[in-house]
Amino acid sequence: MSHRARLDVSAPVLRVVTGWIARHRRRPGARPAQRAGTVHTQVVLVLRWLRHRLDLRTLAVEAGISIATGYRYLHEALDVIAAHAPDLGDVLERARAANLPFVCLDGTLVPTDRVAARAERGHHLWYSGKHHAFGGSVQVLADSTGFPLWVSDVRPGSTHDLTAARELVLPTLYPHAASGLPVLADKGYTGAGLGVHVPIRHHPDGPLHVDNRCYNQLITALRAPAERGNALLGRWRALDRVTVCPQRIGTIAAAALVLTSLDRGTR
Numbered sequence: 310m311s312h313r314a315r316l317d318v319s320a321p322v323l324r325v326v327t328g329w330i331a332r333h334r335r336r337p338g339a340r341p342a343q344r345a346g347t348v349h350t351q352v353v354l355v356l357r358w359l360r361h362r363l364d365l366r367t368l369a370v371e372a373g374i375s376i377a378t379g380y381r382y383l384h385e386a387l388d389v390i391a392a393h394a395p396d397l398g399d400v401l402e403r404a405r406a407a408n409l410p411f412v413c414l415d416g417t418l419v420p421t422d423r424v425a426a427r428a429e430r431g432h433h434l435w436y437s438g439k440h441h442a443f444g445g446s447v448q449v450l451a452d453s454t455g456f457p458l459w460v461s462d463v464r465p466g467s468t469h470d471l472t473a474a475r476e477l478v479l480p481t482l483y484p485h486a487a488s489g490l491p492v493l494a495d496k497g498y499t500g501a502g503l504g505v506h507v508p509i510r511h512h513p514d515g516p517l518h519v520d521n522r523c524y525n526q527l528i529t530a531l532r533a534p535a536e537r538g539n540a541l542l543g544r545w546r547a548l549d550r551v552t553v554c555p556q557r558i559g560t561i562a563a564a565a566l567v568l569t570s571l572d573r574g575t576r
Contacts, residue, residue, distance in 0.1 A: 351382045411492065411531065414498065417446070450478070451538035460542070462477065
């Protein structure tokens with residue numbers, strides 16, 4: 310069976326990624342003649358790993374390379390693909406230029422194996438109390454249809470969404486929100502500040518006023534398509550559970566975003 314028959318990606322994705330990796334191998338000082346595998350071997354390895362989360366040892370054996378070389382090829386190719394992920398400022402500029410009615414901000418946990426690292430207070434650094442699982446937290450920005458536009462670097466699973474957003478998203482986002490690009494988010498971002506609209510929390514004193522309930526329903530309905538963003542990224546099953554270093558989650562998510570964008574409109 311050919312590699313193409315086993316590789317569930319579109320022809321445009323395969324062609325573009327092959328070109329990127331081929332150019333990377335031809336850079337000055339790269340010594341391409343000393344490579345154990347061809348460009349095609351490396352492309353197939355990384356795309357099969359991303360698409361189907363296959364065991365890398367098996368992929369390396371099928372490619373006729375050592376396991377160490379397989380890991381090196383994988384991380385090198387992930388870096389090459391992720392380097393084409395858009396910058397947050399550029400994404401927001403394009404969103405304003407396209408007159409998008411709003412964008413959606415959401416956090417997602419990418420599961421990992423158990424990580425031994427602990428925070429200063431002694432709890433597991435990569436354990437999410439919200440999800441009751443080990444993983445890395447990634448911020449995702451999606452358009453009004455739910456298509457992912459940008460993903461952040463990873464933060465340990467114990468990091469709250471608002472804390473991660475204040476570090477990675479909000480400083481760049483505020484000027485655009487002030488200029489008329491609303492941002493919709495869930496209650497986890499309460500207190501995010503200017504331009505970030507979240508549902509109003511219920512109070513113990515009694516039910517919310519009818520106007521506030523209508524506002525919450527409107528925010529929830531508009532945000533509903535944003536869940537599609539995480540689902541589209543999740544098509545690259547490497548994000549189902551990351552077994553390599555959790556610090557690589559941001560690179561893997563960025564690679565998934567780039568490939569999802571390349572695949573847009575081909576299916």
